[in-house]
Amino acid sequence: MERYQGQFISDATRQFLSRSQRMLIGGEWVDAVGGERIEVIDPASGRTFAQVPAGAAADIDRAVMAARNAFEAGAWPKMRPVDRERLLLRFADLIEANAQELAEIEALDNGKPVTMARHVDVALVVDFLRYMAGWATKIEGSTMDVSVPLMRDRELFGFTRREPVGVVGAIIPWNFPLLMAAWKVAPALATGCTMVLKPAEETPLTALRFAELALEAGYPAGVLNVVTGHGHTAGAALAGHKGIEKVAFTGSTEIGKLVGKAAIDNMTRVSLELGGKSPVIVLDDADPAKAAAGAAQAIFFNQGQVCTAGSRLFIHKSRFDEVVEGLSGIASGMKLGPGIDPSTQIGPLVSAIQQRRVLGYIESGFAEGARAAAGGVAGEGDGYFVKPTVLVDTRDNMKVVREEIFGPVVVAMPYDDLDEVARRANDTPYGLAASIWSNDLARVHRLIPKIKAGTVWVNCHNILDNAMPFGGYKQSGIGREMGRAVIDMYTESKSVIMAL
Ligand code: NAI
Ligand code: MG
Helix, strand or coil, X not given: XXXXXXXXXXXXXXXXHHCCCCEEECCEEECCCCCCEEEEEECCCCEEEXXXXXXXXXXXXXXXXXHHHHHHCCCHHHXXXXXXXXXXXXXXXXXXXXXHHHHHHHHHHHCCCHHHHHHHHHHHHHHHHHHHHXXXXXXXXXXXXXXXXXXXXXXXXXXXXXXXXXXXXXXXXXXCHHHHHHHHHHHHHHHCCEEEEECCCCXXXXXXXXXXXXXXXXXXXXXXXXCCCCHHHHHHHHHCCCCCCEEEEECCHHHHHHHHHHHHHHCCEEEEECCCCEEEEECCCXXXXXXXXXXXXXXXXXXHCCCCCEEEEEEEXXXXXXXXXXXXXXXXXXXXXXXXXXXXXXXXXXXXXXXHHHHHHHHHHHHCCCEEEECCCXXXXXXXXXXXXXXXXXXXXXXXXXXXXXXXXXXXXXXXXXXXXXXXXXXXXXXXXXXXXXXXXXXXXXXXXHCCCCEEEECCCCCCCCCCCECXXXXXXXXXXXXXXXXXXXXXXXXXXXXX
């Protein structure tokens, strides 16, 4: 750890790591009421390199109360939309100014390559904060001409207003810790909500630095609170809290359902971004080399720990061998290493648990008769590495084809015709994303409406834009984030009818 840390981390990151980490509640940096702490592990070495408070129900109570107070009184509710816009822009500038430090912390905490953390994660966060800043001044209602039968002689006037939903509880995962924080926090701050954010226990660090920069930007105390803690304690307490108006969750479908049920009991508004098993569909006209490179990016980006990962690769049988060969060559050539090393192409998985889970899936594939065209084993060393893996000779009912693996593992399968591939692509409980690789416009357009997924990419994969709504069909979740759609998720609509 020290060796590559000493080699690659900046003074700012060293300073951040040298201090005792606390949580942010009501503008104060505090320890957990229970006094317990969580060890933060460097997945590239398995060693502990930081600690954070293990917040639990009592800490969530305090944070929700702070958020409630900030929502109802003080400077925040009086702020004009243009003030919220300006604050969010200032916040974005501070993230940009500290981009390298945030990327380094993210790389150490999650294991992801630092270059990706800097130019994907942090870059997207800055853009998204600026995009949402613009929405603060563009939240609109409508006016309606109303007709009411028994009030013919009265003049009536109807309009709608959108009001901030209130206190938002956000529970986020470890695969894009800072970006997922921004996806929840930015719409809340743009619309005038206040928030309690619970980062994943595996990757709590960038959320703390993010919150510190929010204070520096000038957000009033209590507007953004961060409680670090475990899912079954802090997470469950937040999801089921009677003092919040909305819960925003990203994570597994299993926990998403628990969160959804807890929320409905209190009639808390809820949005869920859950798992996926996204198909990558290569048509027979596609250039095999481009398709192989695209398929590699679709599954190996972020070590495959992406909800939209292209984990099922359907290749027309006439191109199957060429694409699999190209993809396997790319997989075998990727450089594994610590995320903090700028030359690393594939980092470790986030945790020992995740490494075991992914290796367990690969072994189940072998036991059921699949074969590895590349990878199939752990990487060397103490870190939680898994080699980029391409599985072939699968059947559609195998676990590796049906379940979300959430690692650098793709199953490659041949198909005959478009109806068949559409049916097999949809033969999954999930519906988050899909990609189609072809320049045959007519066939691409025929396929798009058949695919049951929240996002369909053509000749690209894992491309997100702030203006495009993002979310899932089926077991991949409820609701859409990003774009205009996210404003509806963080506001309530109020209808006003006036008799003049
Ligand atoms: P998880 O769903 O347990 O964790 C996500 C978040 O939920 C974390 O902040 C966690 O602390 C919290 N949480 C856990 N239990 C909770 C509870 N009872 N109440 C409220 N919050 C709770 O995901 P986990 O266990 O880290 O990963 C398991 C699998 O989930 C992965 O292998 C992957 O398949 C999937 N996953 C999908 C993600 C996505 O982006 N769609 C992200 C992370 C995991
Ligand atoms: Mg879990």
